[in-house]
């Protein structure tokens with residue numbers, strides 16, 4: 001359900017031009033091949049129906065989502081572009097893929113068998129990507145399945161292999177030796193398969209250096225401003241601005257507690273700002289008692305439990321802050337990673353949790 005357009009208590013502003021700029025920067029960092037736009041989970045929570053056309057307009061011709069339903073929702077917005085479904089084809093869904101011109105990522109011998117059969121039914125080879133597992137142990141052909149396929153490549157009759165891909169386990173940790181092991185395993189797998197372009201790097205993989213180059217990079221998070229090189233300066237532009245309005249500011253005495261279960265008690269006479277945002281908006285409850293918002297660029301500590309619709313902040317040191325003012329939750333100088341740190345998660349989860357209740361503005 002779309003929120004009704006009215007005076008809003010919480011706003012999410014999404015900068016489409018910054019997403020496009022990030023896509024171009026990723027392309028420049030990955031000159032060996034094309035750069036896709038991963039727009040799964042509704043564009044990491046920011047709106048695939050707005051983001052995919054903006055990337056398409058900029059020249060992006062490869063898109064990935066996780067579910068067939070997500071692909072169907074944007075198919076007509078990116079005409080002619082490769083649109084791949086990372087989670088693969090569920091049994092019985094094959095005809096829908098063909099009818100809509102959506103490409104499955106085949107991640108098991110069974111996926112291959114069903115897609116090849118669909119190709120024979122259609123009377124023509126059907127486009128697909130092939131996913132080789134090189135260490136993630138989630139999806140993709142494992143070593144035994146790969147050996148079976150390499151011993152009998154006719155299993156791919158009826159399949160037109162557009163890309164062979166794998167997915168990196170720890171690309172954001174460049175010193176993890178698994179990166180090199182996966183690169184070698186992937187090269188070996190490709191050498192034993194019918195020749196096809198390769199797809200390797202996710203966002204962080206793009207920054208692992210030229211050895212991780214391929215014909216198609218698949219960045220998601222970095223498009224949306226999440227730092228693909230944690231611990232180093234973020235090469236990406238910030239994309240969102242999230243703010244919530246202060247509904248009330250109240251004065252409490254030293255010794256009074258704030259919020260459910262009274263997990264925070266004022267050590268001094270304090271001013272508490274109650275902001276119009278809560279865990280129902282994806283402002284994660286795990287941040288309770290940790291983290292901060294910003295007012296006029298200065299940090300404002302979160303105190304007490306985050307509740308469903310409200311979050312409380314200690315504004316004792318901000319005498320100019322009053323009811324009706326806005327607290328910055330994510331924005332310039334306050335990356336999603338900050339909220340992630342407070343909640344014990346990563347920026348990906350902060351973005352994909354962003355709720356449907358915010359007034360969303362695309363700029």
Ligand SMILES: *Cc1c(COP(=O)(O)O)cnc(C)c1O
Nearest residue numbers: 038086167202203218219220221
């Ligand atoms: C989500 C996903 C990506 C994008 O990963 P980021 O880390 O967000 O860049 C790429 N490939 C696969 C298989 C994925 O599941």
